Amino acid sequence: xxxxxxxxxxxxxxxxxxxxxxxxxxxxxxxxxxxxxxxxxxxxxxxxxxxxxxxxxxxxxxxxxx
Amino acid sequence: xxxxxxxxxxxxxxxxxxxxxxxxxxxxxxxxxxxxxxxxxxxxxxxxxxxxxxxxxxxxxxxxxxxxxxxxxxxxxxxxxxxxxxxxxxxxxxxxxxxxxxxxxxxxxxxxxxxxxxxxxxxxxxxxxxxxxxxxxxxxxxxxxxxxxxxxxxxxxxxx
Ligand SMILES: [Zn+2]
Numbered sequence: 001x002x003x004x005x006x007x008x009x010x011x012x013x014x015x016x017x018x019x020x021x022x023x024x025x026x027x028x029x030x031x032x033x034x035x036x037x038x039x040x041x042x043x044x045x046x047x048x049x050x051x052x053x054x055x056x057x058x059x060x061x062x063x064x065x066x
Numbered sequence: 067x068x069x070x071x072x073x074x075x076x077x078x079x080x081x082x083x084x085x086x087x088x089x090x091x092x093x094x095x096x097x098x099x100x101x102x103x104x105x106x107x108x109x110x111x112x113x114x115x116x117x118x119x120x121x122x123x124x125x126x127x128x129x130x131x132x133x134x135x136x137x138x139x140x141x142x143x144x145x146x147x148x149x150x151x152x153x154x155x156x157x158x159x160x161x162x163x164x165x166x167x168x169x170x171x172x173x174x175x176x177x178x179x180x181x182x183x184x185x186x187x188x189x190x191x192x193x194x195x196x197x198x199x200x201x202x203x204x205x206x207x208x209x210x211x212x213x214x215x216x217x218x219x220x221x222x223x224x225x226x
Binding site for chain 2: 012013026028030036037038039040041042043046047048049050052053060063064
């Protein structure tokens with residue numbers, strides 16, 4: 001069996017990297033594995049990047065989702 | 067010049083081992099949460115920038131150099147720092163349709179159906195379009211509009 005790196009999926013709505021079958025923020029299972037760019041928000045309150053991206057929760061997000 | 071308030075945070079570029087950009091970003095988060103001396107607000111990995119991650123921090127470059135020592139696959143800090151405005155073109159704001167879900171009641175604010183209320187039936191974030199059905203129409207005809215041509219009137223049942 002070929003060991004394959006697990007493909008991470010992201011939420012199409014909020015761009016959050018989703019571990020399970022649905023996004024914990026949106027509750028949606030509208031996920032995409034076609035995404036690019038990556039951002040880890042550690043402190044959303046003090047992050048200009050988070051502000052620019054309208055992100056209010058710490059976590060991992062995709063920059064682009066197709 | 068853009069009229070915007072610059073925060074005290076600077077952007078530093080850290081050189082990484084090839085193809086380890088995401089791993090480095092994840093490890094930076096882990097290390098930052100485990101200590102108190104180094105402050106990082108976010109780590110960005112634009113796909114256009116192979117072999118680098120961008121770190122948003124209010125700290126001096128000396129701190130970021132300390133950080134690099136703690137992170138496997140992080141190799142060096144590029145000397146100097148930049149303002150976020152120099153790299154914000156890498157950031158794509160969340161699609162305008164975000165926050166809108168199936169069942170959301172919206173008002174159409176542009177185009178031939180301007181002023182009409184509608185119920186969201188389907189969302190295509192990739193294309194930033196949504197399909198809605200006009201609220202007061204006798205025959206529900208689905209129409210597709212751009213996500214930025216509607217305004218949320220009432221959310222479905224997201225009390226969360
Ligand atoms: Zn989501």
